[in-house]
Amino acid sequence: MNRITPVLAALSLAVPAAAKTPPAAPPPPPNLEQVADEALVRDERAWDFVEGITTEVGQRQAGTEAEARGRAWAAAWLKQNGFRNVADEHYMMPTWVPGEPGRAEILGPFPQSLAVAPLGDSASTGPEGITAEVLMFRTVADLQAAPAGSLAGRIAYVSNAMTRTQDGSQYGFAGPTRWVAAGIAASKGAVATVIKSVGTDSHRNPHTGGTSFPAGVKPTPAGALSNPDAANLERMFKRAGGKPITMKLVLTPRDLGETQSGNVVGEIVGRNPSLPPVLLACHLDSWWLGTGAVDDGAGCAIIAAAALNVAKAGQPLRTVRVLFAGAEETGLWGSKAYSAAHLGEPIAVGIESDFGADRIWRFDSNFRTTNPDLHKRIAAAVARFGVSAGSEVAGGGADLNIVRDQNGALVDLQQDGTRYFDLHHTPDDTLDKIDPAQLRQNVAVWTQVVGILANEGTAILTGSPMPSAPPIMDGKK
Numbered sequence: 263m264n265r266i267t268p269v270l271a272a273l274s275l276a277v278p279a280a281a282k283t284p285p286a287a288p289p290p291p292p293n294l295e296q297v298a299d300e301a302l303v304r305d306e307r308a309w310d311f312v313e314g315i316t317t318e319v320g321q322r323q324a325g326t327e328a329e330a331r332g333r334a335w336a337a338a339w340l341k342q343n344g345f346r347n348v349a350d351e352h353y354m355m356p357t358w359v360p361g362e363p364g365r366a367e368i369l370g371p372f373p374q375s376l377a378v379a380p381l382g383d384s385a386s387t388g389p390e391g392i393t394a395e396v397l398m399f400r401t402v403a404d405l406q407a408a409p410a411g412s413l414a415g416r417i418a419y420v421s422n423a424m425t426r427t428q429d430g431s432q433y434g435f436a437g438p439t440r441w442v443a444a445g446i447a448a449s450k451g452a453v454a455t456v457i458k459s460v461g462t463d464s465h466r467n468p469h470t471g472g473t474s475f476p477a478g479v480k481p482t483p484a485g486a487l488s489n490p491d492a493a494n495l496e497r498m499f500k501r502a503g504g505k506p507i508t509m510k511l512v513l514t515p516r517d518l519g520e521t522q523s524g525n526v527v528g529e530i531v532g533r534n535p536s537l538p539p540v541l542l543a544c545h546l547d548s549w550w551l552g553t554g555a556v557d558d559g560a561g562c563a564i565i566a567a568a569a570l571n572v573a574k575a576g577q578p579l580r581t582v583r584v585l586f587a588g589a590e591e592t593g594l595w596g597s598k599a600y601s602a603a604h605l606g607e608p609i610a611v612g613i614e615s616d617f618g619a620d621r622i623w624r625f626d627s628n629f630r631t632t633n634p635d636l637h638k639r640i641a642a643a644v645a646r647f648g649v650s651a652g653s654e655v656a657g658g659g660a661d662l663n664i665v666r667d668q669n670g671a672l673v674d675l676q677q678d679g680t681r682y683f684d685l686h687h688t689p690d691d692t693l694d695k696i697d698p699a700q701l702r703q704n705v706a707v708w709t710q711v712v713g714i715l716a717n718e719g720t721a722i723l724t725g726s727p728m729p730s731a732p733p734i735m736d737g738k739k
């Protein structure tokens with residue numbers, strides 16, 4: 263303190279305020295590129311969604327009250343974050359639930375327990391279980407070659423060889439072990455089937471997922487062994503010296519009959535809502551083993567965050583609609599119901615996120631030859647995020663039945679699937695497996711792509727689309 267300070271203070275009170283400068287004009291909204299660049303370094307909404315739903319809801323088995331709680335949670339989140347026309351569109355579906363944790367015990371010649379989980383749509387052994395000799399098949403083709411009736415009274419074990427691939431193509435190679443082996447074995451008299459998990463990890467985690475039984479074949483109990491347990495069983499066959507290997511299998515899934523499920527939708531309404539909307543899809547249901555973080559909480563988080571980001575660059579020309587489909591895992595029930603309810607309402611273009619939260623590495627469309635200008639503009643715009651321009655024909659994700667049914671435009675943003683099948687349909691599908699930096703890269707790329715599509719004035723598909731590849735079904739064929 264000095265003696266001058268009070269004097270200055272008094273003087274300053276006496277001096278009239280300087281003429282006010284006019285307030286600066288508000289800064290213009292950031293352009294789409296700036297919003298997408300910002301999304302790469304800062305995430306406001308995607309983590310909030312996937313962290314929130316995995317924490318407050320957890321697993322969301324299709325058709326159950328847990329899935330219904332997930333829908334309510336997601337609809338509330340969309341409303342809180344400014345989406346309009348939020349709705350939960352109900353439909354009825356046949357619901358299968360897994361029952362008590364599965365048990366598989368080798369009774370002889372090397373008694374011990376193996377980690378097993380039931381496959382979707384498989385039957386129950388009853389609580390007393392089934393005890394039978396196990397016959398081993400290295401591949402689905404070997405099983406197919408087995409003579410009719412040769413599995414009578416036996417449990418089939420069907421192996422596969424699946425490796426990690428960036429494009430996830432090994433799912434198509436190994437997937438039939440889960441999708442069809444139980445049905446083939448049942449048609450040849452097997453009383454039950456266990457498979458080596460369709461997955462690439464080495465934990466004692468069975469990978470569940472849907473299986474199927476052909477018309478006229480009565481469903482049998484079917485389960486997946488974890489990969490290390492399957493390897494153990496295969497070593498037993500080598501050491502058994504021809505002695506029968508006997509397994510007691512206890513799987514207690516149940517069919518609940520028809521229950522209610524639903525598709526949650528919400529919109530960023532465009533400047534011209536009469537134009538066909540851009541449809542962003544994911545699925546909200548999950549298998550019961552994990553908390554549905556990478557499959558597919560992350561996908562819903564990515565598409566919702568991207569839609570909100572697009573609006574930051576100004577109201578888009580077209581409406582951007584998010585579709586959080588229900589009951590994808592157990593048979594694409596939500597996708598089919600959405601198409602049946604809205605087939606007469608054209609969609610401009612569909613995109614889905616359902617392959618985890620790792621980085622996007624390739625962009626594909628089904629309009630590369632019919633609308634090359636648009637395809638090239640998108641490819642050029644996402645190159646700075648490390649995304650290459652693909653030449654595959656986009657097939658769209660499992661929840662985009664409506665767009666395929668309309669022969670509409672599709673975009674695929676291919677994610678790195680190298681570690682996806684370590685986690686897929688296992689107890690390891692939990693939040694901690696999501697890398698926030700890669701999640702942000704997804705949101706950035708999606709923001710850029712959806713922003714371009716939502717501001718496209720002319721029809722996105724001109725002429726006939728290139729025939730689309732069938733999607734890799736997440737649940738089952």
Ligand code: ZN
Binds near residue numbers: 545558590617736
């Ligand atoms: Zn999925």
Ligand code: ZN
Binds near residue numbers: 557591736
């Ligand atoms: Zn899945």
